Amino acid sequence: MAELPIQLIERLESSKRLVFFTGAGMSAESGIPTFRGEDGIWKKFKPEELANFNAFRKNPELVWEWYKYRREIISNTRPNPGHLAIAELEKYYSVEVITQNVDNLHRRAGSKIIYELHGNIEKNYCIKCNKRYDFFDFKLIDNKNICECGGFIRPDVVWFGENLPLDQFNNGEEAAKWSDILFVVGTSAVVYPAAYIPYEAKKAGSFLVEINLDETEISSICDINIFGKAGETLSDILSKVKQIKGE
Numbered sequence: 001m002a003e004l005p006i007q008l009i010e011r012l013e014s015s016k017r018l019v020f021f022t023g024a025g026m027s028a029e030s031g032i033p034t035f036r037g038e039d040g041i042w043k044k045f046k047p048e049e050l051a052n053f054n055a056f057r058k059n060p061e062l063v064w065e066w067y068k069y070r071r072e073i074i075s076n077t078r079p080n081p082g083h084l085a086i087a088e089l090e091k092y093y094s095v096e097v098i099t100q101n102v103d104n105l106h107r108r109a110g111s112k113i114i115y116e117l118h119g120n121i122e123k124n125y126c127i128k129c130n131k132r133y134d135f136f137d138f139k140l141i142d143n144k145n146i147c148e149c150g151g152f153i154r155p156d157v158v159w160f161g162e163n164l165p166l167d168q169f170n171n172g173e174e175a176a177k178w179s180d181i182l183f184v185v186g187t188s189a190v191v192y193p194a195a196y197i198p199y200e201a202k203k204a205g206s207f208l209v210e211i212n213l214d215e216t217e218i219s220s221i222c223d224i225n226i227f228g229k230a231g232e233t234l235s236d237i238l239s240k241v242k243q244i245k246g247e
């Protein structure tokens with residue numbers, strides 16, 4: 001087990017409310033590519049061609065191709081030790097998860113309170129009549145996904161220029177502000193308004209711990225920066241908590 005900073009151990013001893021703000025790096029050890037960086041999805045696909053509504057109107061087949069490809073990857077993965085550690089920490093603390101990920105891995109790991117800021121790749125809705133088509137229960141016609149009303153079905157995710165689900169954002173922000181420790185895990189923190197959340201938590205007095213392979217936009221405001229893999233570091237944190245709690 002790697003040595004954890006003493007300030008973090010002291011905080012873990014005195015804290016009650018932990019909040020995890022997670023990004024694509026959280027799921028990297030499950031085998032899901034991140035968006036930016038060396039293996040990022042954006043290296044292979046231009047976001048402006050795929051993750052915005054105009055692109056979808058212009059070329060729904062292409063956008064669906066990308067989502068089918070990613071769903072395929074996600075359906076063959078499982079939560080990694082980091083997701084499982086966050087879920088197990090609920091035995092010892094009040095834990096809430098704010099995630100930018102659409103991959104459902106926190107839920108599959110057993111976390112109970114999850115705010116999904118950018119939607120969920122397993123859910124869909126018709127852009128004409130709003131009928132919901134969750135968990136793939138719609139037909140593929142010529143690689144277009146068409147609702148019974150004739151409208152296009154789209155994935156229930158948040159594209160550039162679209163508003164985040166207000167309840168998820170507001171509740172997540174509130175949880176972060178009330179947290180004793182906010183862990184910022186595996187995010188480049190460049191996409192807004194999600195990236196405002198750690199700043200708001202800091203202003204409200206939370207202790208910020210970043211876990212990332214590299215420095216990010218948010219590193220300088222964090223109280224502690226742990227440069228390491230999310231899965232390994234969170235497992236180490238869980239082991240330390242068990243020691244603290246006498247297990």
Ligand code: BJW
Pocket residue numbers: 022023024025026028029034035036037040051100101102118157158159160161162163164185186187188189190191192193211212213214216228229230231
């Ligand atoms: C590891 C690791 C390991 C790797 N362990 N770590 C204010 C300022 C500036 C711009 C804006 C602003 N407000 C709004 C904007 C515009 C825009 C925006 O933010 N643009 C910036 C990019 C410049 N924002 C929006 O458009 C948002 N909407 C909005 O603001 O609405 C209001 C509005 C309405 C009308 C008109 C205009 C505005 C919506 C943003 C939606 C983002 N959507 C996506 C796609 C979701 C669906 C899908 O998945 O298909 O969300 S984009 C993509 O980026 C995805 C992610 O959730 C998001 C964040 O990425 P993340 O998670 O940080 O991943 P990476 O790859 O960037 O980083 C991974 C990190 O992990 C790295 O740091 C690695 O080092 C690390 N790592 N392995 C630990 N093992």
